[in-house]
Amino acid sequence: MEIQELDTSDPAALRAWHGAMERAVRADRPHALLSTYAAFEVTATAPSTYYARTWLRAVEGGEVVGTAELELPLEENLDVGWCEVAVLPDHRRRGTGRALSDAVAERARRAGRTRLGAEVTVDLVVPGPGHAFAAAMGAEDKHREDHLLADLPVTPAPIDPAYDLVAWQGRCPDEHRAAYLAMRNQMNADVPIGELDLDVEVLDDARLASSEERLMKAYDVRVAAARRRSDGTFGGYSLLFVPHGSDLAWQDDTLVMPEHRGHRLGAALKTANYAALPPRIRQVHTWTAPSNAAMHHTNTALGFRVVEHVYEVEAVIA
Numbered sequence: 001m002e003i004q005e006l007d008t009s010d011p012a013a014l015r016a017w018h019g020a021m022e023r024a025v026r027a028d029r030p031h032a033l034l035s036t037y038a039a040f041e042v043t044a045t046a047p048s049t050y051y052a053r054t055w056l057r058a059v060e061g062g063e064v065v066g067t068a069e070l071e072l073p074l075e076e077n078l079d080v081g082w083c084e085v086a087v088l089p090d091h092r093r094r095g096t097g098r099a100l101s102d103a104v105a106e107r108a109r110r111a112g113r114t115r116l117g118a119e120v121t122v123d124l125v126v127p128g129p130g131h132a133f134a135a136a137m138g139a140e141d142k143h144r145e146d147h148l149l150a151d152l153p154v155t156p157a158p159i160d161p162a163y164d165l166v167a168w169q170g171r172c173p174d175e176h177r178a179a180y181l182a183m184r185n186q187m188n189a190d191v192p193i194g195e196l197d198l199d200v201e202v203l204d205d206a207r208l209a210s211s212e213e214r215l216m217k218a219y220d221v222r223v224a225a226a227r228r229r230s231d232g233t234f235g236g237y238s239l240l241f242v243p244h245g246s247d248l249a250w251q252d253d254t255l256v257m258p259e260h261r262g263h264r265l266g267a268a269l270k271t272a273n274y275a276a277l278p279p280r281i282r283q284v285h286t287w288t289a290p291s292n293a294a295m296h297h298t299n300t301a302l303g304f305r306v307v308e309h310v311y312e313v314e315a316v317i318a
């Protein structure tokens with residue numbers, strides 16, 4: 001077995017890497033939401049200014065039997081790297097996961113990182129080996145979120161009549177950008193992260209534009225926002241992605257600004273986005289910390305059910 005760096009200019013190698021990653025993860029996570037090949041291809045072939053990424057593969061007899069990804073933030077959290085490791089079921093418990101993890105840690109260390117983080121996702125019915133593996137690699141739990149799933153359609157929650165719904169797809173229109181940026185940055189500052197010690201990512205117009213442009217290559221990006229009629233201020237937004245060609249949606253941020261809370265805007269914005277989806281979209285995935293009682297309750301009241309636990313873990317690699 002040999003650990004190799006993926007040549008991102010080789011389309012066949014990209015396909016093989018993605019196929020192996022999918023088979024390895026799906027083996028014990030029937031509800032996993034994985035990036036589509038198209039989304040992976042965008043990330044792998046069009047490097048971001050804000051993150052440096054490396055992909056590794058474990059190869060045995062010409063076959064990819066394990067995969068790893070390392071992501072290094074370049075603007076903030078310069079002491080941290082994030083990784084994912086997966087090994088095909090028939091090739092487990094032979095040291096391949098450890099070899100991939102060591103190779104990732106070595107690269108992170110060389111880039112000056114002292115902490116390596118990962119998300120370990122565990123199915124509620126059939127818990128896989130991920131958590132035991134992470135602990136064996138020296139990682140400790142820092143935060144937990146739930147992965148929830150809802151079947152569409154869900155009953156729409158009407159918007160408070162004091163607000164207008166403002167929705168767009170793709171790039172945020174110029175006239176709403178300042179308000180949208182303020183809300184996105186409030187979200188980044190407010191979202192609970194448990195014991196994780198991380199700098200908050202600050203979005204400016206250029207970073208938002210870069211993110212929109214990259215996302216739109218692989219996702220239908222939909223935003224629903226609430227604007228108070230009396231003074232035109234934005235009270236919240238909800239961000240939804242639909243991977244191109246897929247039958248599911250991925251509920252990302254939902255934020256209600258502090259002075260606009262208590263009007264059930266979160267449920268109204270989410271369901272407004274769902275109601276506008278093409279009928280082929282049958283399921284929505286989302287992630288919420290159980291400690292985030294308001295959002296967790298909003299989600300379960302809409303019909304979301306918890307299918308997986310996501311542990312944010314971290315190992316010291318200095």
Ligand SMILES: CC(C)(COP(=O)(O)OP(=O)(O)OC[C@H]1O[C@@H](n2cnc3c(N)ncnc32)[C@H](O)[C@@H]1OP(=O)(O)O)[C@@H](O)C(=O)NCCC(=O)NCCS
Pocket residue numbers: 024025028083084085086087088091092093094095096097098099118119120121128129130131132133134136137
């Ligand atoms: C987790 C995973 C990558 C492990 O791959 P692997 O090649 O089997 O790992 P290794 O053989 O190198 O195991 C290293 C150590 O992890 C621990 N470990 C691995 N699988 C385990 C299991 N099923 N139960 C308990 N401990 C386990 C052991 O301590 C093991 O050392 P040992 O075999 O000397 O006892 C693989 O099971 C997988 O792909 N799972 C799905 C994806 C995932 O959960 N990834 C982790 C999140 S980043």
